[in-house]
Amino acid sequence: MANSLVEHHKNHLHQVDVLGTFYDIISLSKALPAFTNLKSVTISTFDGSFELPPPLGVAEATTRAFWAVIKALNNCAYQIESFSVDSVSKLSIPSSKLAQIHEVFEGLTHLSIRIYGQLSYNFQGGILARTRQLQTLRLGSDGRASCEWQDILRDRIGPGFLYWPHLKVLEMDGGVSVRVTIQQKGLVKFLTAHRNTLTDLSIKRFILRDIYTTGQTMSSEWCFVIERLKTFPVLRKLVLRELGEFVVADRDCKWTEEEQLLEWENLVTKKQG
Known part of the structure; x- marks a missing residue:
């Protein structure tokens, strides 16, 4: 047949x-x-x-x-x-x-x-x-894989490990049921390794935090990630959904308003334009 x-x-x-x-x-x-x-x-x-x-x-x-x-x-x-x-x-x-x-x-x-x-x-x-x-990578989870995302984005992992020299489209989804935490420093380093090729980036359902070698958890801010994305020369599309930040003082997560996410999306894409 x-x-x-x-x-x-x-x-x-x-x-x-x-x-x-x-x-x-x-x-x-x-x-x-x-x-x-x-x-x-x-x-x-x-x-x-x-x-x-x-x-x-x-x-x-x-x-x-x-x-x-x-x-x-x-x-x-x-x-x-x-x-x-x-x-x-x-x-x-x-x-x-x-x-x-x-x-x-x-x-x-x-x-x-x-x-x-x-x-x-x-x-x-x-x-x-x-x-x-x-050239295109869409990677998602069901929200139970925090440790795996940490390995992918860990600060010690540089361009010699998880790095794609031709990557244009990257979509990362932490999962619907439980939001996954990722490290700010590791995420920035991972994304920066692809700054010269990324044209489309989507980040959904993550909580940003940093954990240092002493085990102390530090507050992190998505605005720092956005500032770095503004320097990416060919990034033309950015999608941000359901993102949070871990606040040490409150020992809790602060969710970023949707209006703020949309503002960051427009800020980055206009900067590239």
Whole structure:
């Protein structure tokens, strides 16, 4: 069937969606190699609600689909450019399976992934760090992954680790259910490493704070981040949503008004214009 479809539409075929309720590795491994012009793969929950945390059962289903598609793409002679998965649960990747994902991910220019539950260290160091060709990165969580975001944005991690030399579009979403804390110093250093390439930036659902080596928590301010963004030479679009700041004196979070976020968005984009 796949060969017949390709033969009939080969003059115009650039992308094919393979839809189904079950992901059979054997069937996918036989079908996908026939789609020689396939450039983009999306694993979707089919409900159109990327903003909402899916039920655990859905996340587990898309995780199974993730592995089925990875194994099928390992049998394909072509290289896809875009990979998107609405939700994967507890993505702990055995070292023995890293090579399978590298084969698919290393040539990607667009990656969109939301983690439901806990990330593993080798996802950051073994997967994200190897996607050096990325131009677009959309990375989200369900709000339970504070430690993982801290690792990504930690001050000690510089351009030699999580750095994409061609990155133009970056979307970071801490999650709907519980806002994730990130360190001001680490965030600024991470973003500044990409200042010469970023054109579109989205930061949603985070609480800003700084934790020093002594364990003392210090107050942080988003306005400091905004001042740095104003110096980014090619940044043309900024989206800020549901951002807070940890206030040491009150030992609580102060949420930034929506009007202030919109003002910062306009300030940065006008500055670039």
